[in-house]
Amino acid sequence: MDHQSAHLRIVIAFVMREVATRYGRSPGGYLWALLEPIAYVAMMSAIFSSFARVPAMGESFPHFFATGFIAYGMYNGMVNYLSSSIAANKNLMQYPRVAPIDPIVGRAILQALTSIVVGFIILAGTRKLEAHPHDIIWSAVLEAVIFAWTLASGVALTNIVLFERFPLYQKIFGIVTRPLFMLSGVFYIPSQMPHPYREVLLANPITQIVIIFREGFYGVRATDGVNFSYVFWWSIVVAFVGLFIFTMWPVGRTR
Numbered sequence: 001m002d003h004q005s006a007h008l009r010i011v012i013a014f015v016m017r018e019v020a021t022r023y024g025r026s027p028g029g030y031l032w033a034l035l036e037p038i039a040y041v042a043m044m045s046a047i048f049s050s051f052a053r054v055p056a057m058g059e060s061f062p063h064f065f066a067t068g069f070i071a072y073g074m075y076n077g078m079v080n081y082l083s084s085s086i087a088a089n090k091n092l093m094q095y096p097r098v099a100p101i102d103p104i105v106g107r108a109i110l111q112a113l114t115s116i117v118v119g120f121i122i123l124a125g126t127r128k129l130e131a132h133p134h135d136i137i138w139s140a141v142l143e144a145v146i147f148a149w150t151l152a153s154g155v156a157l158t159n160i161v162l163f164e165r166f167p168l169y170q171k172i173f174g175i176v177t178r179p180l181f182m183l184s185g186v187f188y189i190p191s192q193m194p195h196p197y198r199e200v201l202l203a204n205p206i207t208q209i210v211i212i213f214r215e216g217f218y219g220v221r222a223t224d225g226v227n228f229s230y231v232f233w234w235s236i237v238v239a240f241v242g243l244f245i246f247t248m249w250p251v252g253r254t255r
Helices: 002-023 029-049 061-083 101-127 138-165 167-177 197-202 205-218 228-248
Strands: none
Touching (some): 002 029, 061 138, 101 138, 138 205, 197 205, 205 228
16 A cells, blocks of 8 residues: 555656646746647638638537547647656656656646646637537547547557667657648548548548547537447557557666
8 A cells, every 4th residue: 555655646746747847847838738729720720711611510610620639639649748758757767666657647647637628628619619519429529538548558658668779760650650640530521531542541540539539529420430349449459569568678767
């Protein structure tokens, strides 16, 4: 029990440290977490509304783009933030009572809370722009978030090990995953794409997560092309592989 409570205190300390480091050293602090999605939604709405009368789904361009951006951010934000957990806390990892998992859990908690707060504020605001908003299907929203965070955790745990052992991999990972934003259905409906692009896009589990998330705001018709079993097993397998790699190849300690 003492061992568990000690690690709980350490995790809480990491959360507080990350809050101060991430938001306490920049003008505006926590407000910056809101500016990126707001700027994106505003920019995409202005561009698409200039040559289209209605969005691909619903009645509001800002709400359509916000649902896609927030859903993608649930995955991408978690991956990016967790992948640097050990590297950013290298000095603290030399203390015997600090376990490699502690900074990861601390960052996961902070990122999850930040994503929830930012997502709620942005989506609550853009939903008011819908003339006839659909009843929110919270089960779909929750499923998408769980899938996104599970998948992201597995990828991040793998990255933590490979980033430390193979520095070149970090550059390759950045290059390979950069197009994911364009390929995940953030600003279009994948099921409306022509063959064979439709099948290629839907093979991306992040695309399916975005679609499931949108179901929560637009109804069942938004799930066209979704395979829940496919997303579930992708998330579970990637999380298991990441945990296995992280356990088998310790990181963070000075050899």
